[in-house]
Amino acid sequence: MASRLAILTRHLTAAVDDEPKISFRPQDITRLLVHDNYDLRQDVYKFISEDPLYRQNHYLGLMEFREQTLQRLQKFTQQHFFSVRDYSRDPRKFMAAIESLMYCDYSLSIKAGVHFTLCGGTICKLGTKKHHDLYLDRLDDLSLTGSFSMTELGHGSNVMGIETTALYDHSTREFIINTPTNQASKYWIGGTGQHGKLTAVFAQLTVNGKWEGPHVFMVRIRDDNMHVTPGVRIQDLGPKMGLNGVDNGQLWFHNVRVPRDAMLDAFSSVDDEGVFRSSIPSVSQRFATMVGGLTTGRLLIAQGAIDAMKLGVTIALRYSCQRPQFGDKIIMSYLTHRDRLLPILANAYALHLAMGSLKNILDRKQAQDAKVIHVLSSGIKAAATWWRVEGLQACRECCGGQGFLSANQIGPLATDMNVDVTFEGDNTVLMQQVARALLDDKRLISSTPTAPSGFGSGAISLDKLSQLLGYQEHALTYQVGSSMKAAAASKSTEGRAAAEQAANDVVEAELDTVVAMGWAHIQRFCLDNLQQTISKAEEKLVAPLRMLATLFGIKCILRSSAFFLGAGVLSQSDCLLLRSSLHGIYATLSADGGRLAHLLCEGFGIPEPLITAPIAKDWKLMGANGI
């Protein structure tokens, strides 16, 4: 019965298609999406699409590909699109230049990111004038190739627990860097396997017998003749699942002595008398400042994942709307195809606009924004990269065998980017950090969540979808928060430590819910952000954006339908109504050979020369040119 109703409703909503056509100019959407540095981005795109050095070549062996990536980075830096000094001076410009490289090759993107963002940005942020003078020009012309030695074999997510030591020797005014155990070796260090000369080493500092926590030291690992410096051992980590243009290495330090000035000293320093001084008294706060610089890197990773979704879904949609199977019917006519591809379009828009808002918050440079920046950068990075995994896999599968051909771009993107789910913070850990922030939010844990009503016979509005996602965020947080309180209360007679332990045990036992909280927060944020975008958008963009937002919101809710059904908030007929509305949106986007879906892809503003996939052009001619 309910099922027949759903079919009926779907037939009705499919008729949206017959309504006055939604129409807009893609370039107006592009202007909305490109938050900054439009011309710079176009210049980079033009450069990488015209110079033959940047054409894809998947025939190369590992060592040749690394060499090519280095050459690409060198030629790119020679164009002076930006300077490492923009990391502080004009961060939007800095990010725009590096972001644009993703459309060429992800190895190039990451090699640039390691050198400029992780190494250069760390020097800009944690160093002082003497470091800037000594290093930044040489980073800008790539005469000093930089890297970032934070992660250790035994310590990935737990940076505070790194074991590398820096002992201050006042007799020589030097720090002595050591790798005390094999697990303390610096691991995965991008750019050190073959090409790196300089690295920013995170090490536990001891001055005058007192441990001062992790600090950063600039260490030369190869001299100007590319000989490994004394006391340093480097092992090339070799082939990876992808991203093989980047030479990752493992590093050991044995009594490596560096001068007192090698320590980046914007926040801590050792004075002429050998006394440690810091503007940040607590070790943990100091540590937070040291790793705070990772935010830019995290934003770049998230943006890369979002841009990859844009490119992947553009290619997959072009092919799916042209490709027939079993007669004349194009594969995009199939519901299963629509249901795999069209949500990617909505996810890319939602996340891209959320990133824009996050970048605006960063621009304000307000100390009180630190927490929201941490939460959003963590959560958006995790959501963007997980949806990227799912989205590119769907794109690849929806193109059949063609999705597996390197020339069609989706395959290399998917394998090269697979690292993004665990680097700059493992996604599961990042989602927990989002959840921890929610659990600190009094509004969410003190007030009982009020369930919105179901849809009944009412229409599906964005406000209602937003209320539902807000309810989910609130209810999950309240549920875990209440269990934590109850557990802590039950142990209150045993002292504070026991109570805290009990509350923490709840978090561990509810870790699946905790990750779901992170997702709920980001999905709710994205939908609210879309609504705000719509409220400020030009009139002619309102209809397409509203359609994307509705698709996004419905899909988020249906992904969690077990939650909403279990909580008694939605009924089965509500879910069927959502499903039929979703299918109606799919029909509208897919009508006329996917006219609206194509316009929305065009809105991404990816320059045509960077869409090289033959299946995105006239697939029927593939191979024919060689005749």
Place this chain on the structure above:
Amino acid sequence: MASRLAILTRHLTAAVDDEPKISFRPQDITRLLVHDNYDLRQDVYKFISEDPLYRQNHYLGLMEFREQTLQRLQKFTQQHFFSVRDYSRDPRKFMAAIESLMYCDYSLSIKAGVHFTLCGGTICKLGTKKHHDLYLDRLDDLSLTGSFSMTELGHGSNVMGIETTALYDHSTREFIINTPTNQASKYWIGGTGQHGKLTAVFAQLTVNGKWEGPHVFMVRIRDDNMHVTPGVRIQDLGPKMGLNGVDNGQLWFHNVRVPRDAMLDAFSSVDDEGVFRSSIPSVSQRFATMVGGLTTGRLLIAQGAIDAMKLGVTIALRYSCQRPQFGDKIIMSYLTHRDRLLPILANAYALHLAMGSLKNILDRKQAQDAKVIHVLSSGIKAAATWWRVEGLQACRECCGGQGFLSANQIGPLATDMNVDVTFEGDNTVLMQQVARALLDDKRLISSTPTAPSGFGSGAISLDKLSQLLGYQEHALTYQVGSSMKAAAASKSTEGRAAAEQAANDVVEAELDTVVAMGWAHIQRFCLDNLQQTISKAEEKLVAPLRMLATLFGIKCILRSSAFFLGAGVLSQSDCLLLRSSLHGIYATLSADGGRLAHLLCEGFGIPEPLITAPIAKDWKLMGANGI
């Protein structure tokens, strides 16, 4: 409230751990899993693990890797582990030998599969003595490298729609093979880009002006000096997302003449008078026979995916049970880790045992089994490869950056195998075929499904889990079937074609449900098959198998919890009970450093020399040996 109950229950079930320990010998499980040819498999494993040619080397460029793969195949065939004649003579031996190669490298596996199974198997099955005499020995010694030209640029899943033509010319007793359009070019043909000499071409046969449907013709594409034969054009398809040891090509035929004997004539032939004769009168039935030979290929793909899950999860579990993060706590202690890895273990067991039963059905060689073989081979292939995608991605992520290192095996497996979801039948299409068979099942569409009761305060039994999965299969089929009937009835006055069209429109509109039906069927089959295995298993294996089956069943139901909640079959507290029971099983499997999980991995019987991943050994020493 319900949530607290769940936590309480979980604490209780977690205590399973304190009960008398489950204990068993892994080799007893291995004996249960290895259905046949134990010694042969060991011989192949020994060969590929001892000969240095088979050591992984991910430094190679594309052309070098192809050359290496060819050399590996040559040396492998020189060992005479099996003959292509075993395809008919001893299919279990045939499959066992090829299956074993997956543990070395998937490119080798697929190159062998294309040559022996697709080309050799087709000759065995569709050819007659003259073809066997002419080709089989030369396939066995690889002097004639074979391939299988079925797929065309424009026709993947729709093989019946291929456009390549074979016109019989009685004046010369030859067939003339042509590629009438670019879309009719043979595409993705493994082994033809560089190395292939012989190919089995599927073409639409016309004799005496009458179209007789697709038939298979043996065509030389390169002569013994490796020159491309006249009228044939070959284009190398170049780099792919993975599997780069296989040289895929695109082929065009221009008036290529082959003798009358080139047609594989076990079921159809052209006689001396130039008259077409066939033991199968209908074109569509003849076609079904022609492509029936794909079943073995589909089984090999499914088995490869299952074996990859075994290897991946073994590596990921070994690392996760050794690797601490944030202090001494191993990462396997985290619920999120357990919930990602342990279901893979259960999926691998469930699917492997289901494959065993399917192979037993094949052994019977009964004509009436054709349908069940088609349904199971399609559904198990789709489920195995989709779970393989999800499972290997989870393994890779759960190992953090290490999962991205090629040496750790998971990454190369995941990328090389990504093709399996769309080849030998696209998974979405295969699941629809399973569903179509369910919709033909009178029992499922005629009787109203009876919902089993929820768990209430009762225990979770395998019978109950099986009833729930059976209910889902029945209810989804009944729902779609009833809608089809109603739609057809509403058009009955407009004639049979209109009624059929209306029913078909329902299937199209419900395609997401149709795919869910395929999943429901395979999950139910796997669980019932597990129960049958348990009922026949040695006493000491009952406890571990029962635990795996329970894990498998609960996870299947929780994946569909929206269905069960929406249908009113399970309540939220039922779902919480299932969740807490699942977490209890996780705790048992993870206790004592993952003792039981490790034993179950050992039960897979993967020889230790083929588990080369450093993280599966002592990860703390990684890189240290080079000192």
